[in-house]
Amino acid sequence: MPNPILVSACLLGLPTRYDGRHKGNEHVREHLREKGLQAIPVCPEQLAGLPTPRPPCWFAKGDGEDLLAGQGRLVRCDGMEMNTAFIRGAEVTLAIARLTGCRTALFKEGSPSCGVRRIYRQQQSVAGQGVATALLRRSGLQVYGEEDI
Numbered sequence: 721m722p723n724p725i726l727v728s729a730c731l732l733g734l735p736t737r738y739d740g741r742h743k744g745n746e747h748v749r750e751h752l753r754e755k756g757l758q759a760i761p762v763c764p765e766q767l768a769g770l771p772t773p774r775p776p777c778w779f780a781k782g783d784g785e786d787l788l789a790g791q792g793r794l795v796r797c798d799g800m801e802m803n804t805a806f807i808r809g810a811e812v813t814l815a816i817a818r819l820t821g822c823r824t825a826l827f828k829e830g831s832p833s834c835g836v837r838r839i840y841r842q843q844q845s846v847a848g849q850g851v852a853t854a855l856l857r858r859s860g861l862q863v864y865g866e867e868d869i
């Protein structure tokens with residue numbers, strides 16, 4: 721496959737978000753066309769086996785990198801810890817990157833899985849990266865967000 725790139729499924733218009741909606745972004749589609757990139761849609765949270773719609777989740781402590789290092793905590797809005805599910809989703813996302821030969825990813829900013837520069841702690845936007853972003857970066861992939869293009 722020529723020039724494959726992982727892309728957050730919701731950015732491509734797929735209704736994978738926690739609220740059952742999408743974040744389809746024409747600028748992203750244009751960028752992919754212009755650069756001749758073949759999008760491989762992934763939703764780490766669906767790949768974790770979580771339902772859609774699903775309750776929103778956010779970090780209670782740290783960010784995705786901290787979580788992988790055993791220092792962070794990610795919770796559902798009712799307080800249930802979700803660390804294991806989010807790590808699983810990140811691992812399956814990495815497996816898809818390897819199967820399809822992706823060396824880069826274009827991800828949705830702000831998500832606990834896909835966030836590139838920002839995540840949410842409770843309802844507040846703070847600096848940090850999501851769990852899938854952190855795992856892909858640890859594995860040598862370049863990850864950028866829709867605000868970087």
Ligand code: SF4
Pocket residue numbers: 728729730731736737738762763764765766828831833834
């Ligand atoms: S996990 Fe990523 S791809 Fe899935 S809905 Fe959230 S931001 Fe979009």
